[in-house]
Amino acid sequence: ILNVEQSPQSLHVQEGDSTNFTCSFPSSNFYALHWYRWETAKSPEALFVMTLNGDEKKKGRISATLNTKEGYSYLYIKGSQPEDSATYLCAFWGSSGSARQLTFGSGTQLTVLP
Amino acid sequence: NAGVTQTPKFQVLKTGQSMTLQCAQDMNHEYMSWYRQDPGMGLRLIHYSVGAGITDQGEVPNGYNVSRSTTEDFPLRLLSAAPSQTSVYFCASSYRGGSPDTQYFGPGTRLTVL
Numbered sequence: 001i002l003n004v005e006q007s008p009q010s011l012h013v014q015e016g017d018s019t020n021f022t023c024s025f026p027s028s029n030f031y032a033l034h035w036y037r038w039e040t041a042k043s044p045e046a047l048f049v050m051t052l053n054g055d056e057k058k059k060g061r062i063s064a065t066l067n068t069k070e071g072y073s074y075l076y077i078k079g080s081q082p083e084d085s086a087t088y089l090c091a092f093w094g095s096s097g098s099a100r101q102l103t104f105g106s107g108t109q110l111t112v113l114p
Numbered sequence: 115n116a117g118v119t120q121t122p123k124f125q126v127l128k129t130g131q132s133m134t135l136q137c138a139q140d141m142n143h144e145y146m147s148w149y150r151q152d153p154g155m156g157l158r159l160i161h162y163s164v165g166a167g168i169t170d171q172g173e174v175p176n177g178y179n180v181s182r183s184t185t186e187d188f189p190l191r192l193l194s195a196a197p198s199q200t201s202v203y204f205c206a207s208s209y210r211g212g213s214p215d216t217q218y219f220g221p222g223t224r225l226t227v228l
Contacts, residue, residue, distance in 0.1 A: 043220060
């Protein structure tokens with residue numbers, strides 16, 4: 001079982017604040033790191049797929065960085081809005097034995113207060 | 115495209131009953147997978163398939179069977195339901211079996227076992 005950890009578990013911020021969360025994953029047998037946004041009562045939706053050490057991806061006010069050598073990724077949200085409230089999942093695509101699997105962290109639940 | 119569809123949306127079973135959760139995708143994706151989502155535990159992989167006729171176990175396969183007779187369909191069978199299988203089940207698919215492509219998730223099936 002591959003260990004993928006996310007911190008913090010939950011976060012409350014005020015509208016307009018910028019925030020960031022962390023995803024830690026194994027630094028060996030790395031293939032990709034995914035970020036998903038999961039709103040209540042909906043399905044997870046992909047934000048980023050990152051494959052190279054030093055990758056930086058951006059979509060609007062949301063960006064992510066990747067460090068495969070030390071096994072972490074940061075997700076940043078600039079100027080948070082209430083519609084950013086969701087659970088943010090990271091997932092590590094690596095190998096467990098001979099199998100390649102996507103292993104999810106337990107998520108960071110973000111609440112943006114108006 | 116309908117994307118990834120799952121049926122039923124809700125199901126209540128009694129302990130010992132069997133049932134099949136249906137998953138279909140119309141995107142010609144090679145890779146399909148089943149996850150269960152439990153509070154505080156994120157998404158855990160049950161079974162996955164890298165193509166028609168090929169299936170493999172994920173992190174929590176016990177009590178579940180899968181088959182992949184066509185590219186489009188990937189049903190999940192509960193052989194003898196137990197209360198521990200009460201969960202929300204998500205099916206996901208991605209384009210290529212061996213590559214870390216974005217996962218597209220279905221709407222989920224909420225299962226309660228009494």
